[in-house]
Amino acid sequence: xxxxxxxxxxxxxxxxxxxxxxxxxxxxxxxxxxxxxxxxxxxxxxxxxxxxxxxxxxxxxxxxxxxxxxxxxxxxxxxxxxxxxxxxxxxxxxxxxxxxxxxxxxxxxxxxxxxxxxxxxxxxxxxxxxxxxxxxxxxxxxxxxxxxxxxxxxxxxxxxxxxxxxxxxxxxxxxxxxxxxxxxxxxxxxxxxxxxxxxxxxxxxxxxxxxxxxxxxxxxxxxxxxxxxxxxxxxxxxxxxxxxxxxxxxxxxxxxxxx
Numbered sequence: 001x002x003x004x005x006x007x008x009x010x011x012x013x014x015x016x017x018x019x020x021x022x023x024x025x026x027x028x029x030x031x032x033x034x035x036x037x038x039x040x041x042x043x044x045x046x047x048x049x050x051x052x053x054x055x056x057x058x059x060x061x062x063x064x065x066x067x068x069x070x071x072x073x074x075x076x077x078x079x080x081x082x083x084x085x086x087x088x089x090x091x092x093x094x095x096x097x098x099x100x101x102x103x104x105x106x107x108x109x110x111x112x113x114x115x116x117x118x119x120x121x122x123x124x125x126x127x128x129x130x131x132x133x134x135x136x137x138x139x140x141x142x143x144x145x146x147x148x149x150x151x152x153x154x155x156x157x158x159x160x161x162x163x164x165x166x167x168x169x170x171x172x173x174x175x176x177x178x179x180x181x182x183x184x185x186x187x188x189x190x191x192x193x194x195x196x197x198x199x200x201x202x203x204x205x206x207x208x209x210x211x212x213x214x215x216x217x218x219x220x221x222x223x224x225x226x227x228x229x230x231x232x233x234x235x236x237x238x239x240x241x242x243x244x245x246x247x248x249x250x251x252x253x254x255x256x257x258x259x
Contacts, residue, residue, distance in 0.1 A: 004044040006214055012038060013218030017063040019245070022230035022238070027063050027219070028056045028161030029119075029245060032112055033252055035215075047208070049105035053160030054207035055215055057097060057197040060162040062216045064191035066223035076184040078135055081177065084142055085149040086192035089163060092153025093193040097200025100158040109257055112159040115166050116250040122169035124243055133178050140175040148174065149189070157197045160206075162190030165246060179238060183230065 012034045016027025035052045039045035047055070071077065100108060148170050156163030164186045171182040201207050230238060 001210065002044055004042060005039060005211075008039055008042055008044050009211055009214040010218040013059060013063075013215035014222045016059060016215075017066070017219035017221075017223040018226040018229070022226040022233070022241075028060050028156070028159065029116060029165035029249055031056050031059055031215070032159055032161065033249055033256075036109075037252075037256070047211075049108040049159075050100070050204075050206045051208055051211075053097075053100065053108055053158070054201040054204075055160070055212045057160035057194060057201040058207060058212040059215045059219050060160070060190065061194040061198045063219035063223045064162060064164075064187055064194055066220050067187045067227050068191050070224040070227040071184055071187060074184055075135065076180050077188055078138055078177070078181050078185045081138075081140060081145065081171075081175075081181075081185050082188045082192075084145050085167075085189045088146045088149035089153035089167070089189060089193040090196045092150040092155075092196070093157035093163065094153075094196035094200045096154035096157025097160065097197040098157075098204050099154075100200075101204040101206065103158065106257070108159055109253060111155060112161075113250060113253040113257060115155055115159070115161075116246055116253060119166040119169050120243065120246040120250050122166075122173050135178075135181055138177060138181065140177065145175060153193055153196065156193065157200055160197055160201055162194040162197065164190040164193075179236070183238065 012031055015034065016031035019027055019030055032052060035047055035055055036049065039047065103111075149167070152163040152167050152170065156166070167189060168182055168186050171177045171186060172179065177185070233241075
């Protein structure tokens with residue numbers, strides 16, 4: 001492994017973890033395309049979609065764990081929501097991650113692009129009046145929460161993601177959860193999801209462990225800073241940042257598929 005590849009992997013892990021802590025996502029929305037394209041652009045390496053999904057799965061696991069630890073004293077995590085969606089998404093993510101071994105690499109890219117496109121559309125649907133709601137007053141449709149978590153988990157597990165980049169829009173737009181509660185709770189749910197995805201990828205034999213270790217170490221260091229930074233930024237700005245991030249990434253993936 002060259003110094004150039006090590007530096008590139010550290011950069012990818014740091015960027016993904018920063019966004020993970022700040023926006024309540026696992027970082028897969030950014031790390032998947034970065035791992036797929038950046039090493040090739042820099043001429044330091046190349047990974048298959050299956051390998052990228054494996055590295056992403058472990059990165060998301062440790063990035064979200066680090067973020068959850070940083071939020072352990074936070075009063076913005078809705079534990080009922082985490083319980084219902086966490087168990088459901090754990091089952092779905094394992095099935096998707098292990099089942100991906102039977103899919104061609106190009107299909108994994110297409111599934112990622114479809115998920116990101118749906119998430120991008122949902123993030124731009126206007127919503128008003130919920131960001132000031134107290135956590136004790138929050139209610140949600142448990143059936144929709146469970147079904148959505150299972151479906152998202154299965155699809156996200158294919159690409160090694162925790163699913164937060166589509167889970168967040170669902171929590172905001174469908175379940176009507178306030179932004180800051182969504183960000184904190186989705187981080188915990190994504191951590192649970194990434195356990196299933198990681199186990200599935202390990203069993204499928206899709207993880208280059210040395211490369212994954214470098215990305216993971218960078219994630220562990222940077223994720224708590226992302227959590228701190230997220231607390232300093234207005235909720236609406238966080239939502240728009242995530243929306244633009246999803247749009248840019250989606251366009252890039254679709255262009256890559258078309259090319």
